[in-house]
Amino acid sequence: MQAVERHSDHHHDHAREAVQAWVKTAILFGLAAYFAYNILSGNLSNYINERFAWLSYVAVALFGLLGAAGAAERLRGGHTHHHHHDHLSWPALAVVAVPLVLGTLVPSRPLGSAAINGNISLTVATGAAVTTFASDPSQWNVLDWLRAFNNAGDPASFDGKAANVIGFVYREATFPEDTFMVARFTISCCVADAVAIGLPVVWPGADEIPQDTWVRVQGAFQTGSFRGDTVPVLRAASLEIIEQPEHPYLYP
Amino acid sequence: MHADTDHHLLPSAPPHRLLRRLAWGLAAAVGALVVLSATLGSGESFETVISIFSTRFLGIFIEAAPFLLLGTVVSGVIDSFLTPDDIARLVPRSPLLATVTGAFMGFVFPVCECGVVPVVRRLFGKGLPMWVGVTFLLAAPVMNPIVLVSTYVAFGAGPVLVGRFALTAVVAISVGLVFALGARPQEVLRPRSFAPITGGSDDVIPLYPARKPLGRGLRDALRQAGDEFFEMGRYLVIGSLLAAGMQTLVSQEVLLALGRGPAVSVIAMQALAFLLSVCSTVDAFLALAFVGTFTTGSVLAFLTFGPMVDVKSTLMFLGVFRPRIVAYLIVLPLLMTLLAGVWLNLNVAF
Incomplete structure (x- = not known):
């Protein structure tokens, strides 16, 4: 009884189903190509922790495999009588194509100052692996410094220590004219868990540098007041505008 | 002729249509939200908001899609090459x-x-004992290697990973034991679930087909995996749109107001898990979007309750269990994960 119904259904929609099968195949190949493009262009580092880049290789392989299996099936003349699922509607297919549309139409950019929206941290949770950063403090990045501050407790113990860090410029309207933050996002898995962190920097021309400009700041810490807290403030001796680094995020 | 059909336990079309409408409603709501707040609020330009939204959405999708694919391929292969006999042989005699x-x-x-x-x-x-089946039903979506890896990728080897697996095992075993002590199979299962034993009718699931030859099995496995990717990819895309939209558009204060309450946050995340119906292989990546603002107990409830029960699986339960039993299958895990989530929020500092 059920079987009879199914059969006539299929008869009816045969043409539509054939077209849908090709559309599905096209989407699968499209997604394989999109993942491959992300890897080749380096855009992948705008989205996920590089530790998990291998997952995208897996995705390219599996999307390609499923797309090829679908194409082979169609070329052999289809299989309609034992189709597994009720037909998807066109809108349902379109939903699966959304990543492809956003991925190709919206230029790929890492999260920047507009994504911070006041929510930037001067402290980091100290995990177990606090001692893993490079031993030479002149090599420390923003995250390493914040971890060191966290461990030390007394901000004054960093007075006079030299630092050389990169990050993007983040300013809020309430910051003094000569102050900005050199900011980074940290991600553990992907941008869904991105957390903004930053060091306050004092530099006479701070208000002339546009938001999101990537800079290298060299200078020394001096305890100061920032947003109502007493923290080590980086007094910049030199500031250099740089290209956005290959890996815009830090991986804690 | 539909010997190798197996996903058609949904009794009829209406639930499907309902699901479709629900999915559409959600997608449309997210879309409307994006456009609205991009044009009205926040002072950022439309391009900036879309760019941030797109980055967040693609981040979740790119990290999750490989696991969804692995899940569909593995389930396709299992469907082609393993028979329920293989599992049934594993089960020991002692009820506990x-x-x-x-x-x-x-x-x-x-x-x-x-x-x-x-x-x-x-x-x-x-002939698997009914309560063992209930336990498997509730536990298997989490207690498997793919979810172990995806949860590890998302959360690392920490309290969330341990909590997710421990809590799932406890809830599934407890509910199984409740059924073992308190219910008879005839009262639990719909008559047609017995059909292969009792002789059956037209409408029953056929006996499991014989093992397929390698080539044909692989072909079927891949075809099924492709179909399943589209079935489940929809939920992933809609869930990711919602999570990215929430992070981009809803203010931190609003989220914290909801997400800090030790009980409210758990209930909110359970409701979300139930509605989103996102596959258990990838829900960890959606949960990440809530970590900063929602309590850890609520995130755990999302990761344990969602895989056991959601809109999608409830519809499928109705094809196997009597309606009253489906109610138990929803309410028992709901209450247990709720209690666990609230208790953890109040007593454990993560």
Whole structure:
């Protein structure tokens, strides 16, 4: 009884189903190509922790495999009588194509100052692996410094220590004219868990540098007041505008 | 002729249509939200908001898609090459041991919540004790290697990973034991779930087909995986749109107001898990979007309750269990994960 119904259904929609099968195949190949493009262009580092880049290789392989299996099936003349699922509607297919549309139409950019929206941290949770950063403090990045501050407790113990860090410029309207933050996002898995962190920097021309400009700041810490807290403030001796680094995020 | 059909336990079209409408409603709501707040609020330009939204959405999708694919391929392969006999042979005689085995069988027979119902139904046909099947049904979507890896990728080896697996095992075994003590199979299962034993009718699931030859099996596995990717990809895309939209558009204060309450946050995340119906292989990546603003207990509830029960699986339960039993299958895990989530929020500092 059920079987009879199914059969006539299929008869009816045969043409539509054939077209849908090709559309599905096209989407699968499209997604394989999109993942491959992300890897080749380096855009992948705008989205996920590089530790998990291998997952995208897996995705390219599996999307390609499923797309090829679908194409082979169609070329052999289809299989309609034992189709597994009720037909998807066109809108349902379109939903699966959304990543492809956003991925190709919206230029790929890492999260920047507009994504911070006041929510930037001067402290980091100290995990177990606090001692893993490079031993030479002149090599420390923003995250390493914040971890060191966290461990030390007394901000004054960093007075006079030299630092050389990169990050993007983040300013809020309430910051003094000569102050900005050199900011980074940290991600553990992907941008869904991105957390903004930053060091306050004092530099006479701070208000002339546009938001999101990537800079290298060299200078020394001096305890100061920032947003109502007493923290080590980086007094910049030199500031250099740089290209956005290959890996815009830090991986804690 | 539909000997190898197995996902058609949904009795009829209406639930499907309902699902479709629900999915559409959600998608449309997210879209409207994006456009609205991009044009009205926040002072950022439309391009900036879309760019941030797109980055967040693609981040979740790119990290999750490989796991969804692995899940569909594995379930396709299992469907082609393993028979329920293979599982049934694993189950020990002692009821307690059998229940515990039921909780861990997913590691040998990995299925997510969409694949588990047909498997359990066939197992009942093979004579698996009803309560062991219930335990397997609730546990398998989490207790399997793919979810172990995806949860590890998302959260690392920490309290969330441990909590997710421990809580799932406890809830699944407890509910299984409740059924073992308090219910008879005839009262639990719909008559047609017994059909292969009692002789059956037209409408029953057929006996499981014989093992397929390698080439044909692989071909079927891949075809099924492709179809399943589209089935489940929709939920992932809609869930990711919602999570990215929430992070981009809803203010931190609003989220914290909801997400800090030790009980409210848990209930909110359970409701979200139920509605989103996102596959258990990838829900960890959606949960990440809530970590900063929502309590850890609520995130755990999302990761344990969602795989056991959601809109999608409830519809499938109705094809196997009597309606009153479906209510138990929803309410018991709901209350247990709610209690666990609230208790953890109040007593454990993460």
